[in-house]
Amino acid sequence: MHFRRLMATALVATGGLWAASAHSEETVLWWDFLGGGDGVRMKQMISDFNAAHAGTIKIDATTLEWGTPFYTKVQTSAAVGEAPDVMTYHASRIPLALTQGVLDEITADDWSAMGLSQTDFAEATWDAVTSDGKQYAVPLDTHPIVLYYNRDLLKKAGVLGDDGKPTGLGSGEEFTAMLQALKDAGVQFPLGSVTASGDFMFRTIYSFMCQQGGELMTGDEFLAGDNADKLTNTLELLQQWTNDGLQSKYTDYPATVALFTSGEAAMMINGVWEVPTMTDLAGQGKLFDWGAVELPVVFDKPCTYADSHSFAIPKNRGKEMSAEKRAAVLEVISWMEKNSQFWATAGHIPAYGPVTESAEYKAMEPNATYSTLTANMIFDPKSPLAGIAGPIFDVMSTYYVPTLNGEMDPAEAVEGIKEELNAL
Known part of the structure; x- marks a missing residue:
């Protein structure tokens, strides 16, 4: 009321x-x-x-x-x-x-x-x-997308700060170390990610590209200059998390939410639209102590896709x-x-x-x-090819899923993405 x-x-x-x-x-x-x-x-x-x-x-x-x-x-x-x-x-x-x-x-x-x-x-x-x-x-x-987290599991692993937020949000090294600490504490999935959907993972990948000062489109050219390297850096980091057992593998959207809400995943990258799910479950006494924060800075500066x-x-x-x-x-x-x-x-x-x-x-x-x-948002490139359910999503999705799940070399994936996007 x-x-x-x-x-x-x-x-x-x-x-x-x-x-x-x-x-x-x-x-x-x-x-x-x-x-x-x-x-x-x-x-x-x-x-x-x-x-x-x-x-x-x-x-x-x-x-x-x-x-x-x-x-x-x-x-x-x-x-x-x-x-x-x-x-x-x-x-x-x-x-x-x-x-x-x-x-x-x-x-x-x-x-x-x-x-x-x-x-x-x-x-x-x-x-x-x-x-x-x-x-x-x-x-x-x-x-935007945000980082959801289970305070109970983070506290058990010693990676919950006095402010009630995760401790490893300041760099890629800190965040990876926090994921490893959760794994060492017996958490099955330190991070839940929608790795079976390249469309969804575009959001995380584009955020981490932007954290390096990268952009997908410069004028009419895709991945111009060193932007291909910045995309490669992003895919290498995410693939490393998967290969090291720090991130869920071949997980679709409903399964990712389920991993987090069941307590099998300590953290989850997902859209803010899942807040009502968490609020409702918590109100019914069916959820742990949870929170959500801005994405970690795993490269040079804060940036989040929205x-x-x-x-x-x-x-x-x-x-x-x-x-x-x-x-x-x-x-x-x-x-x-x-x-x-x-x-x-x-x-x-x-x-x-x-x-x-x-x-x-x-x-x-x-x-x-x-x-x-x-204050740190990035939106899609201003192009008729971009946007929800647009051609850019389709092209990148084809490469993201095998790469994120450790079945394709990141540099090879980026080469294919660049060629196909510029062919559009």
Whole structure:
């Protein structure tokens, strides 16, 4: 109920956007791709929005299949003027969307009407929805990967600090030594990683590349200069962990979560979206003492891969949105942003700065602990080939799985990746 009260309070501050122009109830057609805990929370927010705007605005929401099916549906629907009025969109998919002509610009007047501005968002998050100086979405969150850990096992192995965090987060040598200490203490899997999915491991690998100052794409070239060496360094380290029995081998996503929640893995690299899983199990008395922190610095500097769930307005071909409808859409987005404290219970870091700077958010754990990583984020390269379920993921996944599991030489893998990516 605490979060519901917060949402009601925020409504007082945001409700004026629509009131001045409302004449009759506007129905806003909404599409999202949110399942699991995300879906449960967004459905609650939509319900609360509709209750607060009864008689003026009603969200008519539809949830579609995540990934390629969602984006294909958006593309085909916009082409014939049948797309929704507002939709969720991954920031990483915006470059491709712009080549397809499916996104409407969020103009300066729109930002003003919503009561939002660039200063409300982290620099990397704002940049992720910007192209040629124009914005094409409103970031709702950042959802990075983090390091989950079992305090009980770490304490037993002598690698839990007085601050309740793992001790080996400062360098590759320290982190590897911590993994070894856990193994020596009898932990079956010091680190659980989704090593059977190259798509998922892209997040960890790209983070560690960035920790070396590396980038995947320079201009139109992939792995230019010494970036291939930085990718090789990353794969060598991760392969070493696997070969030394410090990291789970050929583990798919559900198995990785199961290894951690069962106590067989002392730590796990996974998305913040698994926070509700841990919170729910702990609330039922079925989980150990756990925490989550920013990724360890295994190379030169902190850096973590992230994407952003954002709100976008489709460019419906041959269908002009009325001023009243656009005002309603902007009220929907504004309200969701300013009430995103509740969205944070899904583990995500709200993109709207005043929420993360609030006392209520700073009391949320583990969110407040890992929110520091927003200063060290890296998003996908700005390319139509990048983004969730994009061609870059497909190419790299082919090489990552055998390499991470000790069956392919890292340098050989990088050579193949570079050749195939540049052929795209």
